[in-house]
Amino acid sequence: MRSFPDRVRHTVLFEVLGLALVIPGGAMLFNLPATHMGVIGVGSATVATLWNFVYNLGFDHAMLRLIGHTRKSLALRVLHALLFEGGLLVLLLPPMAWYLGMGLWQTFVMDLAIVVFYVVYAFLFNLAYDRVFPIPTVPQMAAA
Template identity: 50%
Template sequence: MRTNRDRIRHAISFEIIGILLAIPLGSLGFGMHAGDIGVVTIAAATIATVWNYFYNILFDRAMLRIKGKVIKNMFERVVHSVLFELGLLIATLPLIALYLGVSLWQALLMDLAFVLFYLVYAFIFNFVYDLVFPVSDIDDYQPAEQ
C-alpha cells in the first residue's frame, strides 16, 4: 500500500505533466484561446488532484479486499483508469459548460476529448510511475500515514 507522501507525489506529478500536455493540445484541437483552455484545464486538474488522491485510496482498499494485494494486472489498470475518468467526467462537465459558455452537449464532447486524452495518459503515466516507484508484492498492508 502506498504512503500518503507517495500518493501526493503521484497526484501532483500526474497533474503537472497532464496540464503541460493538455493546454496546447486542447487549444489546437478545439480552436480556442490557450488562456481559456488553460483556466478550464487547471480547474479540472485541481478537481482531478483531489479526486485522484481519494480515488486511489479507495481503489487500493478494494484491491486489498478483493485480491489481498494492490499490484495491478493490465485488465485492472484499464478498469482503474476508466473508473477514474468516469468520476472526473461527472465532476467537470458543468465547469466546462459554464466557463466556456457552451451547451452541455458541446461541453460533453469537449470533456470526452479530454477524457480520451487523459485515459491514455493515465494508463501510461501509472504504468511508468509503478515502474519508477514500485510497490512490492510482499509489502504488508500499511494504513495510509496520518
C-alpha cells in the same frame, strides 16, 4: 500499499505533466484561447488532483478487501483508468459548460477528446510510475 508522501508525489507529477500537455494541445485542437484552456486545465487539474487522491486510495482499499493485494493486472489497470475518467467527467462537465457558455452536450463532445487523452495518459503514466517507484513489499511474517 503506497505511503502518503508517495501518493502526493504521484498526484503532483501526474497533474503537472498532464497540464503541460493538455493546455497547449487543447487550445490548438479546440481553437480556444490558451487562457480559456488554461482555466479549464487548471480548474480541472485541481478537481482531478483531489479526485485522484481519493479515488486511488479507495480503489487500493477495495482491492485489499476484495483480493488481498494492490497489484494490478492489465485488465484491472484499464478498468481503473476508465472508472477514474468516468467519475471525473461527472464532476467536471457542468462547470466546464458554464465557463465556456456551451450546452452540456456540446461540452460533453468536446470533453470526450480530453477524456480519451487522459485515459491513455493515465494508463501510461501509472504504468511508468509503478516501474520507476515500485510498490514496497511487506515481508511475510513467518508462522511461529
